Amino acid sequence: MGTIGRPRSQEAHDAILKAALRLVTKRGFRAVGVNEIAAAAGVGKMTLYRHWPNKAALVMDSLLVLIGSETAFPEAGSAIESLRQQIDLQAAFFRSPRGNLIRSLVAEAQSDLELACAFRDRWLNPRREGVREILRAAIAEGSLRRDIDIDTAIDLLYGSLYYRLLLGSDTLDEPFVDHIYQQFLAGHGVLYASDEEIRP
Amino acid sequence: MGTIGRPRSQEAHDAILKAALRLVTKRGFRAVGVNEIAAAAGVGKMTLYRHWPNKAALVMDSLLVLIGSETAFPEAGSAIESLRQQIDLQAAFFRSPRGNLIRSLVAEAQSDLELACAFRDRWLNPRREGVREILRAAIAEGSLRRDIDIDTAIDLLYGSLYYRLLLGSDTLDEPFVDHIYQQFLAGHGVLYASDEEIRP
Amino acid sequence: MGTIGRPRSQEAHDAILKAALRLVTKRGFRAVGVNEIAAAAGVGKMTLYRHWPNKAALVMDSLLVLIGSETAFPEAGSAIESLRQQIDLQAAFFRSPRGNLIRSLVAEAQSDLELACAFRDRWLNPRREGVREILRAAIAEGSLRRDIDIDTAIDLLYGSLYYRLLLGSDTLDEPFVDHIYQQFLAGHGVLYASDEEIRP
Amino acid sequence: MGTIGRPRSQEAHDAILKAALRLVTKRGFRAVGVNEIAAAAGVGKMTLYRHWPNKAALVMDSLLVLIGSETAFPEAGSAIESLRQQIDLQAAFFRSPRGNLIRSLVAEAQSDLELACAFRDRWLNPRREGVREILRAAIAEGSLRRDIDIDTAIDLLYGSLYYRLLLGSDTLDEPFVDHIYQQFLAGHGVLYASDEEIRP
DNA sequence: CATTAATCGAGACGGTACGTCCAGTCTTTAA
DNA sequence: TTAAAGACTGGACGTACCGTCTCGATTAATG
Numbered sequence: 001m002g003t004i005g006r007p008r009s010q011e012a013h014d015a016i017l018k019a020a021l022r023l024v025t026k027r028g029f030r031a032v033g034v035n036e037i038a039a040a041a042g043v044g045k046m047t048l049y050r051h052w053p054n055k056a057a058l059v060m061d062s063l064l065v066l067i068g069s070e071t072a073f074p075e076a077g078s079a080i081e082s083l084r085q086q087i088d089l090q091a092a093f094f095r096s097p098r099g100n101l102i103r104s105l106v107a108e109a110q111s112d113l114e115l116a117c118a119f120r121d122r123w124l125n126p127r128r129e130g131v132r133e134i135l136r137a138a139i140a141e142g143s144l145r146r147d148i149d150i151d152t153a154i155d156l157l158y159g160s161l162y163y164r165l166l167l168g169s170d171t172l173d174e175p176f177v178d179h180i181y182q183q184f185l186a187g188h189g190v191l192y193a194s195d196e197e198i199r200p
Numbered sequence: 201m202g203t204i205g206r207p208r209s210q211e212a213h214d215a216i217l218k219a220a221l222r223l224v225t226k227r228g229f230r231a232v233g234v235n236e237i238a239a240a241a242g243v244g245k246m247t248l249y250r251h252w253p254n255k256a257a258l259v260m261d262s263l264l265v266l267i268g269s270e271t272a273f274p275e276a277g278s279a280i281e282s283l284r285q286q287i288d289l290q291a292a293f294f295r296s297p298r299g300n301l302i303r304s305l306v307a308e309a310q311s312d313l314e315l316a317c318a319f320r321d322r323w324l325n326p327r328r329e330g331v332r333e334i335l336r337a338a339i340a341e342g343s344l345r346r347d348i349d350i351d352t353a354i355d356l357l358y359g360s361l362y363y364r365l366l367l368g369s370d371t372l373d374e375p376f377v378d379h380i381y382q383q384f385l386a387g388h389g390v391l392y393a394s395d396e397e398i399r400p
Numbered sequence: 401m402g403t404i405g406r407p408r409s410q411e412a413h414d415a416i417l418k419a420a421l422r423l424v425t426k427r428g429f430r431a432v433g434v435n436e437i438a439a440a441a442g443v444g445k446m447t448l449y450r451h452w453p454n455k456a457a458l459v460m461d462s463l464l465v466l467i468g469s470e471t472a473f474p475e476a477g478s479a480i481e482s483l484r485q486q487i488d489l490q491a492a493f494f495r496s497p498r499g500n501l502i503r504s505l506v507a508e509a510q511s512d513l514e515l516a517c518a519f520r521d522r523w524l525n526p527r528r529e530g531v532r533e534i535l536r537a538a539i540a541e542g543s544l545r546r547d548i549d550i551d552t553a554i555d556l557l558y559g560s561l562y563y564r565l566l567l568g569s570d571t572l573d574e575p576f577v578d579h580i581y582q583q584f585l586a587g588h589g590v591l592y593a594s595d596e597e598i599r600p
Numbered sequence: 601m602g603t604i605g606r607p608r609s610q611e612a613h614d615a616i617l618k619a620a621l622r623l624v625t626k627r628g629f630r631a632v633g634v635n636e637i638a639a640a641a642g643v644g645k646m647t648l649y650r651h652w653p654n655k656a657a658l659v660m661d662s663l664l665v666l667i668g669s670e671t672a673f674p675e676a677g678s679a680i681e682s683l684r685q686q687i688d689l690q691a692a693f694f695r696s697p698r699g700n701l702i703r704s705l706v707a708e709a710q711s712d713l714e715l716a717c718a719f720r721d722r723w724l725n726p727r728r729e730g731v732r733e734i735l736r737a738a739i740a741e742g743s744l745r746r747d748i749d750i751d752t753a754i755d756l757l758y759g760s761l762y763y764r765l766l767l768g769s770d771t772l773d774e775p776f777v778d779h780i781y782q783q784f785l786a787g788h789g790v791l792y793a794s795d796e797e798i799r800p
Numbered sequence: 801c802a803t804t805a806a807t808c809g810a811g812a813c814g815g816t817a818c819g820t821c822c823a824g825t826c827t828t829t830a831a
Numbered sequence: 832t833t834a835a836a837g838a839c840t841g842g843a844c845g846t847a848c849c850g851t852c853t854c855g856a857t858t859a860a861t862g
Contacts, residue, residue, distance in 0.1 A: 003854080003855080004809070004810045004811075004854085004855080004856095005809080005810035005811035005812070005853090005854070005855095006810075006811050006812045006813080006852070006853040006854050007811090007812075007853075007854060007855095008811095008812065008813095009812070009813070009853090012812090012813075012814095028310075028311050029311065030311040031311065033842080033843055033844080034843075034844070034845080035843075035844090038814095042814090043813085043814075044813065044814040044815055044816090045814090045815085045816090045844095045845085045846095046812090046813080046814080046815085046845095046846085046847085046848095047812075047813060047814075049845070049846085050812070050813090054844090054845085055844085103310045104310060104311070106307070106310070106366060106367065107306070107307040107308070107309075107310035107311065108307070109307075109366075109367075110228070110303045110304060110306070110307035110366065111228050111229065111230040111231065111304070111307065116367075119367070120367065120369065124367060148383070149379050149383075152360075152376065152379040152380065152383060153383065155360040155363055155364060155368075155376075155380075156356055156359075156360050156380065156383060156384075158363065159356075159359040159360030159361070159362065159363030159364070160352075160355040160356050160359030160360065160363075161359070162359065162362070162363050162366070162367065163355055163358065163359030163360075163362050163363060164355060164359070166306060166309075166310065166362070166366070167306065167309070167316075167319070167320065167324060167362065168355075169320065176352065176355075179349050179352035180352065180355075180356065183348070183349075183352060183353065183356060184356075209833080209834075212834080233821090233822060233823085234822080234823065234824080235822085235823095235837095238835090242835090243834085243835075244834060244835035244836060244837085245823095245824085245825095245835090245836085245837080246825085246826085246827095246833095246834080246835080246836090246837095247833080247834060247835075249823095249824065249825080250833085250834095253824095254823080254824075255823075255824090403828080403829070404828085404829065404830080404835070404836045404837075405827090405828070405829085405835075405836035405837035405838070406826070406827045406828050406829095406836070406837050406838045406839075407827080407828060407829095407837090407838075408837095408838065408839095409827090409838070409839070412838090412839075428710075428711050429711065430711040431711065433816085433817055433818080434817075434818070434819080435817080435818090438840095442840095443839085443840075444839065444840040444841055444842090445819085445820095445840090445841085445842090446820085446821085446822095446838090446839080446840080446841085447838075447839060447840075449819070449820080450838070450839090454818090454819080455818085455819095503710045504710060504711070506707070506710070506766060506767065507706070507707040507708070507709075507710035507711065508707070509707075509766075509767075510628070510703045510704060510706070510707035510766065511628050511629065511630040511631065511704070511707065516767075519767070520767065520769065524767060548783070549779050549783075552760075552776065552779035552780065552783060553783065555760040555763055555764060555768075555776075555780075556756055556759075556760050556780065556783060556784075558763065559756075559759040559760030559761070559762065559763030559764070560752075560755040560756050560759030560760065560763075561759070562759065562762070562763050562766070562767065563755055563758065563759030563760075563762050563763060564755060564759070566706060566709075566710065566762070566766070567706065567709075567716075567719070567720065567724060567762065568755075569720065576752065576755075579749050579752035580752065580755075580756065583748070583749075583752060583753065583756060583788065584756075586788065588783065588786070603806095603859090603860075604804065604805055604806070604859090604860065604861070605804075605805040605806025605807065605858085605859075605860085606805075606806050606807040606808075606857070606858045606859060606860095607806080607807075607858080607859065607860090608806090608807065608808095609807075609808070609858095612807090612808075612809095633847085633848060633849085634848080634849065634850080635811095635848085635849095638809090638810095642809085643808085643809070644807095644808065644809040644810055644811080645809090645810080645811080645850085645851095646807090646808080646809080646810085646811095646851085646852080646853090647807075647808060647809075649850065649851075650807075650808095653850090654849080654850070655849075655850090
């Protein structure tokens with residue numbers, strides 16, 4: 001056992017991740033070849049395949065390592081406000097070039113079971129867990145009803161974001177996010193009764 | 201001008217559609233080759249490409265022609281009940297083998313602009329229009345609030361269905377659908393005020 | 401049954417053979433890649449592999465088809481003269497750029513059993529058979545002794561040619577051929593007794 | 601300058617040579633990788649490349665160092681008898697597993713100029729020199745004609761051996777060697793006149 | 801005895817060729 | 832003219848190997 005032999009090159013690892021991220025973000029998963037990624041990283045193809053078993057795993061990693069923190073959870077005054085900011089952040093992320101990366105990975109995951117599991121375990125679930133805590137806090141602070149099913153609530157919130165990312169007509173804009181948020185509040189908030197007459 | 205020469209075979213057309221539907225439904229878009237579809241249909245590849253411009257268009261057509269009517273809109277006593285039945289129907293459709301077809305097409309659409317347009321125009325929008333009418337009727341009959349934004353409402357309802365189809369852990373089950381429906385009602389229904397448990 | 405489907409393209413076939421012959425002749429078997437051959441022939445790589453199972457088989461064929469006739473057997477006045485001309489012809493062939501091709505194939509055959517068989521069956525043996533007939537005629541006409549073993553005689557004649565081709569110092573020249581011939585005659589000819597210098 | 605630092609390991613050197621000889625002899629040059637040789641020798645690949653510049657040089661060395669003496673020249677009563685024994689010895693060597701080694705090296709030398717030179721200078725020429733001396737002695741003792749060209753004679757003798765090694769159908773047997781010898785004697789011996797009537 | 805510097809085993813690295821695969825197009829003969 | 836059969840171009844994929852490079856550990860001769 002132990003660490004015998006030449007260690008893996010962290011520079012090569014990072015260069016590959018960066019090249020993959022840049023190329024796939026710009027042109028899409030299918031349009032970018034492994035040779036191209038290796039060449040852009042200044043790396044032999046075998047090095048790439050020594051670090052990742054296939055293109056999908058590499059791009060998945062490039063998402064996690066390089067931009068995993070871009071969707072970090074903001075700290076706001078109240079939990080319900082944190083929720084709103086988090087949705088905004090997610091929408092902005094989807095609107096950004098990174099959205100292409102997510103689209104590519106979700107698409108590829110449909111025919112790659114391993115990638116599907118990785119995407120769920122390493123991308124979706126951590127973020128869902130973050131949202132789960134926010135929702136629990138929002139309930140605790142009295143902003144949301146106590147009887148809501150948190151996972152289903154998350155599906156309602158984020159499902160529509162993914163839906164528009166994947167199938168929408170390029171309209172993941174601010175007003176849409178606002179609608180989602182307002183209607184979510186209307187459905188789950190404790191103060192919705194006062195909103196009944198917003199459009200008299 | 202006239203129709204000289206051997207006429208196109210309607211049987212071939214149908215056989216191709218059926219073979220494509222069957223194979224892609226069972227094994228997925230990427231795992232099925234065009235040769236295989238043509239062979240299964242007892243047809244030459246050129247015949248296939250004379251009827252459709254590419255594999256995606258063929259599979260898209262197989263979805264529309266052969267099972268487009270499986271998600272027809274049911275007639276229930278009330279509009280709000282029709283909505284519920286429609287969601288159920290859609291969920292059952294996604295759970296069925298046909299769900300694989302939808303997943304494949306959504307995935308492929310991420311790297312095929314033409315397919316993306318076709319999927320929206322010919323699959324999504326007709327169904328959204330049907331739901332739109334149901335929602336309008338539900339508003340008219342007093343089941344839903346009058347101030348809701350219908351398109352956003354649809355995104356909330358169906359977005360989470362697609363989200364679970366594409367990324368969920370095989371849990372598009374009845375209770376989930378029920379949750380969606382109940383929470384949608386809570387958010388958009390006119391009767392939510394009667395829920396006496398909102399303040400403990 | 402019969403000849404259904406698009407027939408193999410003879411033009412592609414020939415273009416590949418010509419490109420392979422030209423490139424391998426000039427630069428050697430190992431130094432030329434399959435991609436390069438295909439590109440030089442203006443052909444997809446799959447076409448190449450549809451016509452031949454691997455690079456070795458292709459180059460073997462290029463030898464046989466394109467230059468198989470370059471070592472045709474000349475007609476001379478006498479059989480013994482034909483033999484001399486045939487050796488000259490073979491040596492000239494080895495000296496020419498074609499010699500590289502032979503060297504490449506013999507080399508490759510050492511680690512490719514299939515190629516080795518093909519080279520023997522399709523290149524060596526036909527030529528040996530031609531020489532065999534010449535030798536028989538030479539015996540019949542009284543130019544060679546009747547007790548010689550023809551196959552061994554061929555090995556003596558041609559073995560040294562191949563030896564110099566493969567391992568010699570670029571000296572497959574005319575005087576060498578002459579030496580081979582003279583010594584062969586000395587060993588196998590009926591007129592050797594007239595050499596009065598054998599005893600000083 | 602001094603010899604500071606850890607000295608090279610003679611054991612590693614020998615182990616590599618032995619492993620290379622064994623593996624290449626059994627399976628052929630191309631079929632054996634450098635990694636495999638290093639692993640079989642219980643040695644790092646870098647050690648191997650510190651002792652030899654490339655695989656070919658290593659295998660060449662393994663031939664010379666380990667079995668260079670197997671083709672040593674026997675001492676017989678007469679020079680002509682020594683010649684006969686030497687040919688026998690060479691044929692037996694070619695028939696043995698060592699023949700594969702020679703075949704591999706000759707093959708590789710066709711695309712490796714450096715190896716070709718090394719093989720000629722370090723393997724062929726020393727042995728040719730030995731035979732040259734034997735031939736000179738045979739001439740001196742009156743067993744061979746004095747007008748023969750020694751180098752061409754060697755080509756005739758050994759060329760056919762190499763030819764059968766590389767291209768023959770596994771028939772480097774005793775009778776063949778005998779044929780070579782007899783016909784060589786017939787061509788170059790002083791006593792051939794008495795053989796004219798061997799087949800009346 | 802401690803220092804020093806080259807070697808050791810192990811294995812990752814860049815580069816390059818191979819042979820497989822598939823989509824969409826083209827070219828035959830038969831109907 | 833269309834159909835079935837299947838060959839065609841083009842390009843991506845993942846594997847294999849060579850010869851080089853980089854580790855931490857080892858090992859003699861030097862100081």
